[in-house]
Amino acid sequence: MDREDETEIGIDGRAARWAHRRPELVAAATRYVLDHGVSDLTLRPLASAMGVTIATVVRQFGTKEALIEEVSRSINDDLLRTLRDDPELADLSPAQTLRTLWRRWLDPAQGRQFRMLFELYALALRHPEQYRWFTESIVTDWLPQIESPLISDGVDPAAARQLSTLVLAVLRGLHLDLVATGDVDRVDAAFELAMATLDPALTQSAVAKSTNMGTK
Secondary structure, eight states: OOGGOOOOOOHHHHHHHHTTHHHHHHHHHHHHHHHHOOOOHHHHHHHHHHHHHHHHHHHHSSSSHHHHHHHHHHHHHHHHHHHOOOGGTTOOOHHHHHHHHHHHHHHHGGGGHHHHHHHHHHHHHHHHHHHHHHHHHHHHHHHHHHHHHHHHHHHHHHHHHHHHHHHHHHHHHHHHHHHHHOOOOHHHHHHHHHHHHHHHHHHHHHHHHHHHHHHO
8 A cells, every 4th residue: 555545544523524424435435446446456546536535535444455345345245135135036946046146147237346356365365364354254144145045944054054155156166257258158058057956955945845834
């Protein structure tokens, strides 16, 4: 980070004045980071694009690393909120949910968030302690969202954890390929092959749930 970006600015009345606009600042910072990435990010151009002073950015976020963490968590929270609360997904089986999300994520507009994700992976490999928050949250936040419906449908918790880990790894690997190559047709075909392989395990939970309901 540039020395000028590291300027220490204490919390004062000016910071409080912007506090109520923090969600607006986070949204603006998120748009900039998604457009420009995190590897070469510095605060001065970001502040200029946001229409605020660098002092405002530092007061509200602190360091560049703290801003990246907040932006990343904001994006992650939005994705998780969709998975939890989207009414379109409410009555779908695990396999149907994955296919619906995959179709949405193929939208080119969604590619920015995955590029940022893989940038953070690369940074975390180089600076594991600094980015531990990322490597932990990217697993601990997502696994429960995938395994919880499986467990509710009667899948053994240990098996649900293994299956969820596999699903998460497949999705990330395919998205990495897509971001790197842009070959939508090939990657999409690979997704369908993966789903055909995973379908028996994923649909087993739905069958078990249906059977259990029928015996009540």
